[in-house]
Amino acid sequence: MTETTVHSPLTLVDSLMKQASDAQELYRTASQETVDYVVRKAAEKLTSHSMHLAKLALEETGFGNAEDKNIKNLFASEILYNSIKDMPTVGIVEEMPEKKMLKIVTPLGVLVALIPSTNPTSTTIFKVLLALKTKNAIILSPHPRALQAIKETVSLFKEVLQECGLPIDLVQLLEEPTIEDTQKLMAHPDTDLILATGGKAMVRIAYSSGNPAIGVGPGNTPALLEKSADIAKAVDQIIRSKTFDYGTICASEQALVVEQSIKEAVISELKANHGYFLNQEESEKLADFITTAEGGLNPRIIGQPAVKIAEMSGLSVPSDTKILVSEQTAIAKDNPYAREKLSPILAFYTVADAEEGIRFCQELLKIQGAGHTAVVHTKDDTFVREFGLAIPSARILVNTQAALGAIGGTTNLNPSLTLGCGSHGGGSTSENIHVAQLLNTHYIAYDVEK
Numbered sequence: 001m002t003e004t005t006v007h008s009p010l011t012l013v014d015s016l017m018k019q020a021s022d023a024q025e026l027y028r029t030a031s032q033e034t035v036d037y038v039v040r041k042a043a044e045k046l047t048s049h050s051m052h053l054a055k056l057a058l059e060e061t062g063f064g065n066a067e068d069k070n071i072k073n074l075f076a077s078e079i080l081y082n083s084i085k086d087m088p089t090v091g092i093v094e095e096m097p098e099k100k101m102l103k104i105v106t107p108l109g110v111l112v113a114l115i116p117s118t119n120p121t122s123t124t125i126f127k128v129l130l131a132l133k134t135k136n137a138i139i140l141s142p143h144p145r146a147l148q149a150i151k152e153t154v155s156l157f158k159e160v161l162q163e164c165g166l167p168i169d170l171v172q173l174l175e176e177p178t179i180e181d182t183q184k185l186m187a188h189p190d191t192d193l194i195l196a197t198g199g200k201a202m203v204r205i206a207y208s209s210g211n212p213a214i215g216v217g218p219g220n221t222p223a224l225l226e227k228s229a230d231i232a233k234a235v236d237q238i239i240r241s242k243t244f245d246y247g248t249i250c251a252s253e254q255a256l257v258v259e260q261s262i263k264e265a266v267i268s269e270l271k272a273n274h275g276y277f278l279n280q281e282e283s284e285k286l287a288d289f290i291t292t293a294e295g296g297l298n299p300r301i302i303g304q305p306a307v308k309i310a311e312m313s314g315l316s317v318p319s320d321t322k323i324l325v326s327e328q329t330a331i332a333k334d335n336p337y338a339r340e341k342l343s344p345i346l347a348f349y350t351v352a353d354a355e356e357g358i359r360f361c362q363e364l365l366k367i368q369g370a371g372h373t374a375v376v377h378t379k380d381d382t383f384v385r386e387f388g389l390a391i392p393s394a395r396i397l398v399n400t401q402a403a404l405g406a407i408g409g410t411t412n413l414n415p416s417l418t419l420g421c422g423s424h425g426g427g428s429t430s431e432n433i434h435v436a437q438l439l440n441t442h443y444i445a446y447d448v449e450k
Contacts, residue, residue: 023167024137063303064245072122109192120146219250220369241401251406289313371421394430
């Protein structure tokens with residue numbers, strides 16, 4: 001009697017992975033012209049729907065504001081696109097006759113990408129455009145709080161793929177996201193790389209999945225105002241950065257470290273620009289609201305305007321208040337002002353001199369945000385170098401705003417919404433994630449024996 005082999009039906013995760021792998025195998029043979037065409041059409045499509053997606057993200061998450069989310073979407077669909085559109089990503093990309101070498105690139109395969117609720121549509125646009133440019137397939141695991149906005153973004157990409165005659169399964173979505181299925185995706189044997197942008201717990205799971213991963217930890221950006229700083233410009237940059245999308249970009253400033261000699265001038269400028277300085281009682285009251293009973297960040301403050309945060313915490317502030325500022329002395333893990341706040345709340349530390357300022361910035365980053373971003377405002381380029389050599393951050397920004405500077409908006413860093421933190425932050429790279437990190441690089445090297 002012949003035995004019958006019974007095949008179990010594919011699980012949801014296995015099905016998504018098979019569809020992605022099959023689609024990627026077809027796309028793997030695409031020419032550079034085809035790749036560049038689909039990336040251009042996708043960028044144009046997402047640009048035309050930028051504000052619509054921004055409004056969806058705001059309505060669903062309640063974080064930030066539509067105007068700034070629109071800017072973040074356009075950053076991904078225009079600024080990122082312009083940085084990658086002319087880059088060769090297929091086959092032999094560089095010939096080096098003087099070294100007797102050729103450089104070849106190939107796609108990684110299937111990417112699994114975690115999408116956060118703070119920047120849901122812009123991060124989706126960013127990761128999918130990079131995946132398409134590098135001939136990878138991508139499966140997105142969305143934060144449940146932003147599911148519909150991310151789903152709409154993915155549907156626009158699928159429309160472009162269909163119009164271009166390419167397999168729509170190159171871009172897929174875990175439509176009923178659970179922690180269990182996300183973990184299965186990350187640990188799946190056919191996953192070639194995990195792009196983990198999200199909470200600390202999920203990033204840790206990504207690194208323990210057994211598959212290659214690029215994780216992004218929390219930011220906790222200190223901004224040192226050295227005595228030679230252009231105070232008016234520095235304060236303007238800080239307020240614009242800290243209020244952009246109400247602080248949802250993790251690179252935004254979290255603490256000001258100010259030399260004693262310019263303290264009063266900085267305070268005066270902050271107040272003139274609608275910064276509200278909390279007294280001790282107000283600071284303690286707000287501190288209790290910043291964190292939950294378990295010690296985590298209170299999600300109610302994330303991406304909310306300063307006045308609303310004050311009202312929710314039982315404080316009364318002027319209606320034109322842009323940021324809430326609390327003078328602090330303690331740098332400790334149990335001090336919520338010394339950590340990432342993802343909202344228009346700033347700690348304010350005073351130091352005797354710039355050398356003490358460097359030590360304060362180092363200590364703040366030891367608590368949280370090591371490897372991420374730090375800022376210095378100064379006219380002394382020698383001090384810039386001293387600061388850069390001493391601070392454990394992958395991005396040392398000078399006289400610019402942290403939120404848009406770190407992602408390459410106001411600097412010449414690679415445009416990116418996934419910022420590596422290197423070994424300082426427990427990560428595998430310290431780069432702004434871009435095309436290079438999503439390709440295998442191969443070299444043809446000829447004999448040069450003498």
